[in-house]
Amino acid sequence: MNFDYSDKVKELQKRLTEFMEQVVYPNEATYQQQLNEAPNRWTTPPIMEEMKAKARAAGLWNLFLPDSEYGAGLTNLEYAPLCEIMGRSFIAPEVFNCSAPDTGNMEVLVRYGTEEQKKKWLVPLLNGEIRSCFSMTEPHVASSDATNMETRIERDGDEYVINGRKWWSSGAGDPRCKIAIVMGRSNPSAPRHEQHSMILVPLDTPGVKILRHLPVFGYDHAPHGHAEIEFDNVRVPASNIIWGEGKGFAIAQGRLGPGRIHHCMRLIGAAERALELMCKRVKERVTFGKPLAEQGVIQEWIADSRIEIEQARLLTLKAAYMMDKVGNKVARKEIAMIKVVAPNMALRVLDRAIQAFGAAGVSEDFPLAAQWANARTLRLADGPDEVHRAAIAKLELKAHS
Numbered sequence: 499m500n501f502d503y504s505d506k507v508k509e510l511q512k513r514l515t516e517f518m519e520q521v522v523y524p525n526e527a528t529y530q531q532q533l534n535e536a537p538n539r540w541t542t543p544p545i546m547e548e549m550k551a552k553a554r555a556a557g558l559w560n561l562f563l564p565d566s567e568y569g570a571g572l573t574n575l576e577y578a579p580l581c582e583i584m585g586r587s588f589i590a591p592e593v594f595n596c597s598a599p600d601t602g603n604m605e606v607l608v609r610y611g612t613e614e615q616k617k618k619w620l621v622p623l624l625n626g627e628i629r630s631c632f633s634m635t636e637p638h639v640a641s642s643d644a645t646n647m648e649t650r651i652e653r654d655g656d657e658y659v660i661n662g663r664k665w666w667s668s669g670a671g672d673p674r675c676k677i678a679i680v681m682g683r684s685n686p687s688a689p690r691h692e693q694h695s696m697i698l699v700p701l702d703t704p705g706v707k708i709l710r711h712l713p714v715f716g717y718d719h720a721p722h723g724h725a726e727i728e729f730d731n732v733r734v735p736a737s738n739i740i741w742g743e744g745k746g747f748a749i750a751q752g753r754l755g756p757g758r759i760h761h762c763m764r765l766i767g768a769a770e771r772a773l774e775l776m777c778k779r780v781k782e783r784v785t786f787g788k789p790l791a792e793q794g795v796i797q798e799w800i801a802d803s804r805i806e807i808e809q810a811r812l813l814t815l816k817a818a819y820m821m822d823k824v825g826n827k828v829a830r831k832e833i834a835m836i837k838v839v840a841p842n843m844a845l846r847v848l849d850r851a852i853q854a855f856g857a858a859g860v861s862e863d864f865p866l867a868a869q870w871a872n873a874r875t876l877r878l879a880d881g882p883d884e885v886h887r888a889a890i891a892k893l894e895l896k897a898h899s
């Protein structure tokens with residue numbers, strides 16, 4: 499593997515970094531202020547649409563999509579350092595139309611959608627005009643084993659009828675969220691991994707009820723949010739099924755590989771920013787007669803953070819490289835490994851930065867506490883660590899059988 503980034507990537511890194519410095523970081527506080535001052539937090543702060551227009555005009559748009567007909571045509575390896583830069587700010591991925599779960603949903607539509615589905619849903623998503631959510635997890639079953647999913651998708655004439663309860667559907671709080679990709683059981687008597695389908699459900703369909711928004715450690719993540727949704731006799735045209743009945747797991751494998759390694763890339767950016775903030779802070783603050791930066795323990799935190807970030811970045815790049823070269827299936831061990839490594843690394847780095855900041859670290863004046871809460875969710879939201887470890891161990895044991 500060549501560790502050097504191509505000229506194309508270096509140029510995009512430079513432009514993205516400049517955009518972050520000139521547009522994104524200076525508007526982080528404005529975004530929060532507009533959200534806090536709005537009569538209702540489930541609205542889009544106007545500054546977001548302003549930043550999106552600028553990013554699009556600058557050609558920094560849909561960089562995540564490897565498909566060159568619709569997106570930037572970058573490989574996973576090329577996208578990794580760019581996604582890392584976006585991960586430095588909570589609001590940045592959306593500014594560049596590169597945020598979850600839209601990215602994964604758009605990839606599903608590019609790969610498996612019909613022409614009609616692409617026209618109706620993919621095009622407005624690519625244009626950043628609407629947003630989407632992905633509804634797989636259910637409150638009543640252990641959803642880390644997706645075969646447990648109970649929501650029913652049943653054919654009735656020219657329609658499918660959907661009944662069930664989902665939760666943690668991220669993004670469903672946003673008023674611009676118009677479409678859900680819902681996974682449920684359509685063929686209960688088929689083999690275990692052919693029982694489920696994915697189907698497009700417009701959120702304004704009668705019977706779709708958003709019951710509540712689930713905060714994360716007290717953060718509402720508005721206007722995006724994580725919703726509990728009831729699907730009560732929801733009827734959609736039969737043409738809304740994606741790829742075909744029983745293809746849910748086949749699609750999930752395509753979706754969850756690349757879509758979810760993006761979280762790892764962003765976490766590296768979040769950890770980099772935390773380390774940068776920590777270094778600046780400990781040079782400024784003086785205790786017991788000398789700057790914090792001169793305390794051995796703080797230097798150890800800084801050194802360990804640098805070591806761990808570099809390790810995680812190299813493994814992310816290796817996973818991305820393998821996905822490009824040998825495909826997601828052969829790269830599944832590397833994908834699983836980085837999904838364990840990245841959030842745990844980010845949590846350690848963020849925790850050290852919080853400690854070095856003192857009480858300010860847990861406040862909302864700096865992004866550390868919110869980033870820590872987010873990184874902690876990714877030990878679950880990206881599939882629990884234990885499930886990834888089980889997959890790694892299985893492959894390792896098989897290799898030595």
Ligand SMILES: Cc1cc2nc3c(=O)[nH]c(=O)nc-3n(C[C@H](O)[C@H](O)[C@H](O)COP(=O)(O)OP(=O)(O)OC[C@H]3O[C@@H](n4cnc5c(N)ncnc54)[C@H](O)[C@@H]3O)c2cc1C
Binds near residue numbers: 875881882888
């Ligand atoms: C912030 C956030 C956003 C999310 N966004 C979405 C979304 O947009 N769409 C969506 O569908 N879902 C989303 N999720 C849900 C997430 O994907 C699930 O929480 C996850 O898959 C785990 O499912 P579960 O919560 O039902 O845990 P369970 O399946 O009940 O598992 C509980 C625990 O059991 C342990 N465990 C499970 N399997 C094993 C094993 N094989 N070996 C050892 N231990 C094991 C793990 O410790 C695990 O945490 C989100 C979650 C969060 C927190």
